[in-house]
Amino acid sequence: MLWQWGIEDEKAWNLHVEGINALFSEWVRLATKAVEDDASLFGDLSLEFQTADWFHSHLEAYRLTFCASPETPASRDSARRVGFAHIYAHVPPSVYVGLYNLMFSGYHALEADPQAPDLPPLLTVRRRWLSDMQTALDTYASALSGLVSSWSSLASIDPLTGTLNRRGLWQHITSDIASPSSPAAFIVWDLDHFKTINDRHGHPEGDRVLQQLAALERRQSRVNDALGRLGGDEFVWWAPGLLDRVALCERIQGFARVLYRQEGMTFSAGVARYPLDGTTADHLYAAADAALYRAKHAGRQRWCMAGTEAVYPTLRS
Secondary structure (H helix, E strand, O other), X not given: OOXXXXXXXXXXXXXXXXXXXXXXXXXXXXXXXXXXXXXXXXXXXXHHHOOHHHHHHHHHOOHHHHHOOOOOHHHHHHHHHHHHHHHHOOOOHXXXXXXXXXXXXXXXXXXXXXXXXXXXXXXXXXXXXXXHHHHHHHHHHHHHHHHHHHHHHHOOXXXXXXXXXXXXXXXXXXXXXXXOOOOEEEEEEXXXXXHHHHHHHOHHHHHHHHHHHHHXXXXXXXXXXXXXXXXOOEEEEEEEOXXXXXXXHHHHHHHHHHHHHHHOOOEEEEEEEEOOOOOOHHHHHHHHHHHHHHHHHOOOOEEEXXXXXXXEEOOOO
């Protein structure tokens, strides 16, 4: 209760409007001087903003909010925005706390000045400081958590196609295998003669084709499937519950028909079955890749199943 803003604090704050404004002005002066002496406090803000005039204006914009009660929605919202602003500008919490601590240096300077207006009790100012600090730092932590989550997500996504990259796909498969899971098909495939697209039409056209491939694959997949691009035109389709040869034929040939109709292209594929052909993502990939090689060696536009010699067409004429 000692640090909780109460009715008496509210009364004291409202009775010392002139003193609070003077306190705010002194704090702005001290904080501006601090960043003027050490521009590195700005973190990663662009150089055009790293001026004392800009920082002074930045603080002054907070005056009306600070001079009002910390219980107002505007005050809480302002403190929250401070937290977000610092994390996105890469300003450490210690810098924010250090600059805001100058509020007490300003308080003691005014307290010693006989010409200064009356101030609210120091304990009330401390409670005001703590209210803002807690909201700002809580928001800072929330923003940081959100950024970490976003970075983690981006680290698992292929930026060109929006599918999982190898890291993200391997994590997904490993998670599926670690939990009680049904058998699954690990399908690795790539386009037939993709290099000619880049050679004849340039890499931008090749990138467009890869993006279209991913979009087509997503539309053909089921909710619990996982799609990934390993690099170039090599894709993986992780399909839990899909092991039956007939069902695999239908899935692969259905996708081949859509791809040919949309882009006039064919592909080759290799299929490994979990757990029959491997119990880790690496083992399944090795088995499926060897099957893909056999499909290409047999003349492309075909798919093979690991551990068998059978070769099936991906697109029936």
